[in-house]
Amino acid sequence: MIVVLFLIIQVPFKHIIMDLLGELQISAMGHEYIPFILDCHLLPRGSYPPKSHILHYGPSVKAKTVKPFVDVTVRGGHKVVLKCEANQNGATAKWLKNNKKVSEIPNVTITQNNKKLILTIKQDRRSDRGTYTCEVSGEKVMDIAPQVISTLQHQEVCIGAKITLSCEVDKSGATATWKKDGETLSQNERIKMCQRDRIFTLTIEKAKLADGGVYSIDCVKKHIGSVQCSARVTIKEEFDKPWRTFGGSKQDEVQEVKRMFEELCSLRPKEVPLRILVHGPPGAGKSSFINSIDSIFKGFISSGALADGIGGKSFTTRYRTFQFQRDEDWMPFVICDTKGLEEKGGMDTEVITKILQGHVKDKYKFHSDSTPSDQDRDYNPNPSLTDKVHCLVSVVPANTISLIEDDVFKKMRAIREAASDMGIPQVVIMTKVDDVCPLVKDDLKKIYRSAKVKEKIEVCHNALGVPMCFIYPVKNYHEENSLNPEVNHMLLDAVNSIMKLANDYMNALLSSFTG
Numbered sequence: 130m131i132v133v134l135f136l137i138i139q140v141p142f143k144h145i146i147m148d149l150l151g152e153l154q155i156s157a158m159g160h161e162y163i164p165f166i167l168d169c170h171l172l173p174r175g176s177y178p179p180k181s182h183i184l185h186y187g188p189s190v191k192a193k194t195v196k197p198f199v200d201v202t203v204r205g206g207h208k209v210v211l212k213c214e215a216n217q218n219g220a221t222a223k224w225l226k227n228n229k230k231v232s233e234i235p236n237v238t239i240t241q242n243n244k245k246l247i248l249t250i251k252q253d254r255r256s257d258r259g260t261y262t263c264e265v266s267g268e269k270v271m272d273i274a275p276q277v278i279s280t281l282q283h284q285e286v287c288i289g290a291k292i293t294l295s296c297e298v299d300k301s302g303a304t305a306t307w308k309k310d311g312e313t314l315s316q317n318e319r320i321k322m323c324q325r326d327r328i329f330t331l332t333i334e335k336a337k338l339a340d341g342g343v344y345s346i347d348c349v350k351k352h353i354g355s356v357q358c359s360a361r362v363t364i365k366e367e368f369d370k371p372w373r374t375f376g377g378s379k380q381d382e383v384q385e386v387k388r389m390f391e392e393l394c395s396l397r398p399k400e401v402p403l404r405i406l407v408h409g410p411p412g413a414g415k416s417s418f419i420n421s422i423d424s425i426f427k428g429f430i431s432s433g434a435l436a437d438g439i440g441g442k443s444f445t446t447r448y449r450t451f452q453f454q455r456d457e458d459w460m461p462f463v464i465c466d467t468k469g470l471e472e473k474g475g476m477d478t479e480v481i482t483k484i485l486q487g488h489v490k491d492k493y494k495f496h497s498d499s500t501p502s503d504q505d506r507d508y509n510p511n512p513s514l515t516d517k518v519h520c521l522v523s524v525v526p527a528n529t530i531s532l533i534e535d536d537v538f539k540k541m542r543a544i545r546e547a548a549s550d551m552g553i554p555q556v557v558i559m560t561k562v563d564d565v566c567p568l569v570k571d572d573l574k575k576i577y578r579s580a581k582v583k584e585k586i587e588v589c590h591n592a593l594g595v596p597m598c599f600i601y602p603v604k605n606y607h608e609e610n611s612l613n614p615e616v617n618h619m620l621l622d623a624v625n626s627i628m629k630l631a632n633d634y635m636n637a638l639l640s641s642f643t644g
């Protein structure tokens with residue numbers, strides 16, 4: 130390949146004549162005390178210096194110690210001679226190429242004749258490309274800002290993975306400031322910044338959705354100048370591996386759903402029925418959850434527990450108990466529906482506590498200003514073991530979880546406390562996951578790969594204090610008109626876990642009676 134030696138002199142009053150056919154001539158105008166930079170690039174014929182080689186100027190240092198280079202004419206493949214002159218005999222000169230001592234480069238010789246300082250490149254080779262600087266008596270003729278030689282790269286990172294951004298500049302002694310979306314970053318447990326000579330690295334462990342954005346670095350060489358570069362980091366909302374696996378073995382979906390359903394039907398508690406209570410904010414999907422379980426038993430979309438799409442006040446106004454049937458057999462468990470917890474005031478906590486204790490009969494009509502008492506015909510003064518609740522299920526909508534009033538969460542925590550005092554196990558059903566993550570809406574199998582869903586589960590865990598492992602994301606049947614194995618899979622996974630906990634609690638109650 131034919132190469133052309135480019136010599137660019139960034140000096141005011143200098144005049145450059147270039148012959149792109151392989152010849153370059155530089156003529157000095159004879160100004161003796163003008164500061165200058167000599168930047169020498171050896172490039173393939175016809176190409177131009179890349180943009181990053183454009184020089185930035187820092188403040189000039191005393192130049193009167195040196196005369197400018199004299200005129201130079203260079204032909205491709207020929208020798209290059211760079212000359213300058215000190216203002217006194219015996220001045221010591223240090224030649225640098227890309228900030229490295231030139232003496233380390235075999236192709237180059239340096240000579241000094243009294244005030245004259247000469248650098249000779251024997252033959253122009255690709256490796257001679259670079260920036261040459263002359264320092265006289267420890268004073269640089271001119272220094273230039275650092276240049277980026279390896280820039281930050283745009284990247285797409287899976288949530289939870291490590292983000293690494295690196296950049297290299299051509300000069301030692303620079304310091305860096307990292308920014309994200311224009312805000313200066315500081316180090317913490319997850320974010321580390323390090324520098325190895327000219328290489329700057331930023332690492333962020335366990336990437337979160339909020340880590341996505343534009344990262345930039347500003348490399349500064351004090352009193353000289355600076356250079357910046359930036360890159361966009363995109364966080365993929367899908368984990369590489371699911372963060373939780375569905376219960377059961379990893380068979381074919383339809384087979385697995387059958388197996389889970391059989392497991393549910395084979396439940397044989399020592400006392401029946403096991404009683405499950407759902408509670409939560411209005412419109413959370415409590416009734417839809419019960420309908421969805423009923424649909425799995427019936428084999429078609431059912432609507433025994435009336436659900437409603439108009440928000441605000443609770444659509445369910447009565448305490449209702451639902452039992453499920455498979456062919457001729459009634460299942461040994463019931464799920465009880467309640468009205469949504471009021472945002473302000475009301476007797477919700479007291480009423481639900483009475484339900485937990487087994488004092489409230491089926492079809493009790495909720496009143497916001499009273500609790501069931503032994504005067505009421507729907508009051509059960511002597512609840513049996515099976516009238517009591519054996520598992521409390523809090524239903525929370527994933528799509529509006531952050532909009533739920535604090536007072537509602539307070540009530541839910543108070544109800545959980547009452548249940549805990551009685552030793553009742555607790556589970557959270559997080560509904561409407563399809564509304565929160567398009568990934569899941571398109572493919573329900575991605576439920577445990579979705580970063581959004583995991584984030585909502587964490588919010589729920591923090592708001593209610595229920596361990597993450599007892600929070601089940603589900604999608605209820607709400608718009609479909611036929612069953613779907615993936616919806617059933619999620620629902621059965623949750624229901625099987627609820628029934629195991631309830632059965633376990635029933636066994637504990639029985640052994641405390643007998644023991």
Ligand SMILES: Nc1nc2c(ncn2[C@@H]2O[C@H](COP(=O)(O)OP(=O)(O)OP(=O)(O)O)[C@@H](O)[C@H]2O)c(=O)[nH]1
Pocket residue numbers: 410411412413414415416417418435436437438439442443444445446467468469470560561562563564603604605606607608
């Ligand atoms: N997208 C989506 N919508 C749901 C889901 N579950 C329920 N819905 C819808 O949410 C709305 C409220 O559902 P309900 O089951 O009536 O909620 P609820 O908790 O019983 O409400 P109240 O009885 O009023 O306290 C209805 O329009 C349902 O169709 C779900 O998993 N995904």
Ligand SMILES: [Mg+2]
Pocket residue numbers: 415416417435436437444445466467468
């Ligand atoms: Mg309801």
